[in-house]
Amino acid sequence: MEDRQFGRIRFVCGDNNGKYPFNHSLYLQGDRSRVIIDPACSLEKLTRLKDEGVDYVWLSHWHEDHIRYIDLFENHSLQISRRDFPPLTDINIFLDWYDIKIPQERSNWKRIILEVFNFRPRCEANFLEDGATVDLGGLTVQVLPTPGHTPGHLSFFFPEEGLLFLGDYDLTSFGPWYGDVYSDIDETIKSIHKLKAVPARKWFASHDTGLFEENPGRLWDDYENVIYERENKLLAFLEKPKTIAEICAAWLIYGRPREPKEMYEFNERVLVRKHLEYLQRQDKIVSEDERYVKA
Ligand SMILES: [Zn+2]
Structure with missing residues (x-):
């Protein structure tokens, strides 16, 4: 799989085909602002993008496989939904949101989140508001709240290009994840329906296939049906x-x-x-x- 450019939007393919613990990232090249969404694709590619120019880091949600190389952008302004910010402020909140309680599991995961996923607590962020339209300069982004996977999960629609970033509603055969303390099955189903209804022409997902140049069609139903199965x-x-x-x-x-x-x-x-x-x-x-x- 290769990186692809669509106008001012670059699909940056992740290591291991964007499978956990990596993802696929997006790089947005507005005239006013350049944004990296979910910096966890590849250390090498993100290092190059940083040199090319990044003004903001946006996160679709708080999970570790979306923040893996965020430490490269320690001095960059972070933007995320307000609802998903608490775990990024403190490793203990992070582990609590996963409900990791058994002491040995907790210390093991703490080490992994710190050492493999380069977690550094962030005390500041700017919040992306639900339904906001952000003008990056020649590139418009609509912020779509898609809770369920996490309470503050965000998807992004780019109306000029007709592109929709699904985030972790990734249309994989495994199906949706809603296992955290604040995940919700009903909200997940609503978010899948909402994303399916967006009039997009191309679709990005955070993992695996990642790029759908034609309507995923049956994959939407297959993905939702995993829940009922x-x-x-x-x-x-x-x-x-x-x-x-x-x-x-x-x-x-x-x-x-x-x-x-x-x-x-x-x-x-x-x-x-x-x-x-x-x-x-x-x-x-x-x-x-x-x-x-x-x-
Ligand atoms: Zn996730």
Whole structure:
């Protein structure tokens, strides 16, 4: 995959095809301001872009695979949704938002976030307002709030070019992530519908395929349907009462155990827990004696 230029917008392809722990970045070349969105694609490319000229760093959201090389831009003004800023101010808030509580897991992740993802607390940011239109000089950006993945996740629409940056609504076959403390399944579904309705001609996503030059078409529904498939598998599994540990051991979300084991066990657990809360709110399941069963 190669970097591509669309008018004043550059799609900067990430290492490892933008798969976690990397992403794809966007570089915006306005007459007044030059912006890098989500600086986690590649150390080498971002170092070159910094030399080319960057005035602002924008973040679609707070996740580590979107801020990996933000330390290169320590003296640059940071812009993000107000709702997603708290984790960037303090590593402990960062870990709390992931609900990483077990001391050993917490110290392990703390080390990874600091050493691999170069986390440095930021005390200041300018906030991108929901629905704002930003004029960078010959390049207009509409800020679209797309909560669910994170509470302050932002997508960006570039009306002149007809380009839509989806961020982490990335249309991968794995499906959407909504496993954090403040992630939300309903909001995720609404955001997918909202993005699908934007009259774009090209689409960027933060990971994997990254660039869609034709309407992703069925991929929108496939992506959303992963949510319902997860739910259906869980409901079928809960014909008989099960504990969280038993549900997680069935790997209903990931299909099978994966490496690194601790990370995937954690991911499976938090996604299962979100679905259990969601199903309970809808009275589709009930819990008794720490076991869950279909209502
Ligand atoms: Zn994310």
